[in-house]
Amino acid sequence: MTQYSPDLLFRALADPTRRTLFERLCLDGEQTVGALTAGAGISQPAVSKHLGVLKQAGLVLDRHEGRQTHYSAQQRALAPLVDWTGRMNRFWEARFDDLEDLLKRMDQ
Amino acid sequence: MTDTDVRTVTVEREIPHPPEKLWRALTQPHLIEEWLMKNDFGLDLGHRFQLRGDWGNVDCEILDVDPGRTLSYTWNYAHDDPAYQLESVVTFTLEPTGAGTLLRMEQAGFRPDQKQAFGGAKGGWRIHLENLEKVVAKLD
Numbered sequence: 001m002t003q004y005s006p007d008l009l010f011r012a013l014a015d016p017t018r019r020t021l022f023e024r025l026c027l028d029g030e031q032t033v034g035a036l037t038a039g040a041g042i043s044q045p046a047v048s049k050h051l052g053v054l055k056q057a058g059l060v061l062d063r064h065e066g067r068q069t070h071y072s073a074q075q076r077a078l079a080p081l082v083d084w085t086g087r088m089n090r091f092w093e094a095r096f097d098d099l100e101d102l103l104k105r106m107d108q
Numbered sequence: 109m110t111d112t113d114v115r116t117v118t119v120e121r122e123i124p125h126p127p128e129k130l131w132r133a134l135t136q137p138h139l140i141e142e143w144l145m146k147n148d149f150g151l152d153l154g155h156r157f158q159l160r161g162d163w164g165n166v167d168c169e170i171l172d173v174d175p176g177r178t179l180s181y182t183w184n185y186a187h188d189d190p191a192y193q194l195e196s197v198v199t200f201t202l203e204p205t206g207a208g209t210l211l212r213m214e215q216a217g218f219r220p221d222q223k224q225a226f227g228g229a230k231g232g233w234r235i236h237l238e239n240l241e242k243v244v245a246k247l248d
Contacts, residue, residue: 085115085117088117088215089117089119092117092119092213092215093119095143095144096119096121096123096211096213098142098143098144099123099130099133099143099144099211100121100123101143102133102139102142102143103123103125103129103130103133106129106132106133106139
């Protein structure tokens with residue numbers, strides 16, 4: 001899997017319109033630009049531009065079929081966001097193991 | 109920093125030892141070293157200390173002390189690579205239970221790169237994360 005820059009990821013998700021587009025793709029599955037525009041309240045070129053930013057960040061994938069472009073969400077691109085929590089969780093679980101060992105030794 | 113604009117990690121464990129004993133392990137430097145890291149910890153409000161690991165030092169400052177119950181300090185980690193930088197607050201809460209103590213560690217923070225990117229959209233970012241976490245949870 002290509003490594004996308006976390007910077008691009010955070011910037012892409014900082015915009016509420018892009019978040020909404022991304023969430024719709026996560027929840028409803030693959031959609032055309034036209035279908036996404038229908039619910040977005042902005043013009044099709046504006047939607048396309050936002051989708052371009054999401055694509056650069058690795059958050060969406062485009063698939064061309066005839067004259068239509070279909071977009072789908074790439075949830076794995078969220079890994080850098082999820083990683084911090086996962087990493088710190090594992091760190092503290094291991095520290096708590098050592099803490100329990102210490103507490104047992106303090107009895108002796 | 110408020111609790112609405114940060115990311116949080118919570119680890120909870122019931123430990124079969126009384127809170128007084130756990131408090132010593134959390135606040136005495138030679139004991140802290142045995143389960144966490146080498147340190148120059150001190151229990152006074154505002155005391156600055158470092159936790160020293162093989163991979164670098166964590167800069168800390170005591171924010172809150174309620175003996176036997178709550179201990180809170182900053183947990184800031186400077187790194188050349190912004191992806192590893194971290195500004196956060198760690199809070200330990202001890203609650204006596206029948207069998208010992210419920211120990212809760214909550215770490216709340218932003219990485220500086222996240223802060224830069226989201227300075228203007230904190231509320232939305234929080235809601236957004238909650239949504240994303242629901243989505244990600246479904247993936248497992």
